[in-house]
Amino acid sequence: MNICSSPLLGRQILIFAVGWLAYASAYFLRKPIGVVKTDLESELSFTKSQLGLLDTALLLPYAVMQILLGPVGDKFGPRKTFGICLLFAAVSMASFGHWSNLYVFLFLLFFNGTAQALCWPSCMKIIGEWYPDKIRNTIFGTFGTCAFAGGVLGTGIAVYLQTTHGWRSAFLTPSIFVGGMGFLILMFFHQPSEVGIEVPGKDQSNSRKSSGQQLSLLQLWKIPMLPEIAIAVFCLKAVRYCMYMWLPMYLLNQLKYSKVQAGMFSTTFEIGGVIGSAAIGIVLDKLYAGRPLVGTCFSCFLSSVALILFLITGSWGMTFNSVLLFLAGGFNCGPDSILGGSVPAELGEMEGRNAAAATVGLVNGFGSVGTFLEGPIVGIISTVFGWTGMFYFMIGLSLLGTFSVFRASIIKARRERQIPDPVALNEELL
Template sequence: MKAAEATSSTATNMGRLKYYQVSVFVCGWISYASTYCLRKPLGVIKADLHKFMNLSTTQLGWLDTALLLPYAIMQMILGPIGDRYGARKTFGVCIILSALSMITFGYFSSFTIWFILLFLNGTAQSQCWPNVTKGVLGWFSDSVRNSMFGMFGTCAFAGGIIGTMIAVYIQANYGWRQVYFFPAVGMIFLGLGTLIFFQQPDEVGIQVPGKESVESTPKGSAVAGGEKPKMWDLWNMPMIPEVSVAVFCLKVVRYCMYMWLPMYLLQALNYSSAMAGVFSTVFEIGGVTGSALIGFALDRYYKGQTLRGIAFFVLLSTVGLVLFMLTSSWGVFFNSLFMFMAGAFNAGPDILLCGTVPAELVEKHNKNAATATIGLVNGFGSIGTCIEGPIIGAITAYAGWTGMFYLMIGLSALGTLSTYKAESIFRRVNRPTTDFIAGV
């Protein structure tokens, strides 16, 4: 009788665990993907702002900065908020704040007000990625973290595609002033849903099996001591600078492809405007595929050696960029093949390097500093998205499109070396006791 009761209790607990795993995964995926519905419209309506509101290209560039700069910087400054109030509350409230900041965008005609609203939007969204990452990872065992988070990471790329399509549809049917209103209304409800459904294991009293135990320290303590963790404390942790540099390199490469590839295809390879626009999504489609599959490859073929596997995949992205440049005159098939390769092996590692890897690194010391560390790594990397525009513009003006590709190849190679260095540091520091990332 007791054995039967124990079996029934175990089955019930496993059923509850599966329910929360699915609900948190789905809720987090949809909610984070929706954040792009309040990022992508700015690129869609730039031509309208220039034509109807007489904004100069310089002012349009400053609007980009208003959104992207606080997104990068505030991840590093506000990171401890998620560790203090919890992933569910922080993520849900930030989604709602992001929506409220942009819901009235179309009702103003002032550059200054638009700048302020975009700044608030970037600040609110800065805490979405660190907290959704911590919230999702908390529900899965260490043995499948890369696989599950690789699948989850597709939300960042699918969200970008969906956000653009929605903005284009609203612009065409309701005018540019409504491109933020409808998505913002929807995101308010998604934020409320997140507050309800994005539960964490400690909130519902579930112990997730297969998770390596970590030494628990009081909330607000330092990474390895009793003081409140500071950004400098986190930065001084082994491997965090190397992982941050790798994320920086990968994000510069990715956003360069997003922002400049259509113009390159049009001017350098003589694609038509329509073909350039369609082909430019190949890199992003590769990103969705790579994010979904690379996590599974790491868990199967690089178990206990995540950083080594990631470094190998980043190297493949570098090779893809080299082959794309060398075969650029060979036609659409080869262009598509190597750009898809570059995108797949850039995006998949990027998602893991600013998600599972920093979480695992810091959780060995203090599980309550995970959100801050993820914010630090992703925030440092996101600085690259803020500065790639002026840098690429200057390089192409001085050295042409070839110079741009040399820079992208160099940055991708640097990302490979930085990841390998992090892996070697981990093996040296942790060789006697652990194999959770680098192995022995």
């Protein structure tokens, strides 16, 4: 190994490890509220509607503030933004267990969701700067496992604290840990330019000096391929949260699983997501080098196929159910860090824009809107059309996501051939 590359390798390992742990820890402050809902209902007499408001108070600002405040990471620096937002999120939830008032809970969750909204865009901006373009998707795909692993760990920690010390203790310890990670981010999560290290293998045409002008939301939305990517992420996230929130009930009521079996087998989808996220980046860099959108398009389509087969073979038993749920999870969750991180970050840095955090925030925020819209929509569909209607809805969304990624790949190919987009050309002429 060239001795000159040693400082770079050490920094790359440090950045990946600290960033992975920090973003995974953010889920330690999202998951407890779902775990303690039964305690809030029994001890504080909260209604189902009030419990639903708690979810909205967290998820709504998380989605909207990513769209509106994503450029903050570009303007003030992703390291400071990421670290400070983790500290704010930790402060917001540290005292949660000491209150019993619904409106205080809603305020704290809103503050938590707003702070966490800026973490992913800032994190993606720095991760994208530290690695060569040829392994970009491998890094983003592997790094994306932090979200799924963080969700599992966050639930486990919350359950342990709840059962051991009571529900009010499920917030302070995670808050202390997240606050500690915030300080580590501020200390170590530097950009290459901050420590004077040049990363070889980066496309310098995308690194021209920015004019410093902050792009508006409309200007960001007009970046070629970005609307298609945002729509695809919306569809994939909506399907994913449908499975998270409704799959156990489907297994219990429709397929007649026991409560234990329904809870256990529903995690097969999430396990597939962890493995899919790690695997897809490697596959894209090996088989679809320079064409990541083509590979993610296939992944989205195969997720649709897996859902169709699961619906058809639902009565065939647990073995078939588990395999197809695993595949659906892998193909659905796999593209998440690529479409919600790698691709928009690259688009945000093209042509000297210096808007990686803004574009990632716009795409991931737009996609996160699907996480809180799916609940009432699926509730209505399942009531009117039954469980089959819910699966038709998810399959339709997954196919729409496939089409959106396919369209983005066509736009990319057209631009690479330097053939003008007729739609854009007509708009310019008008």
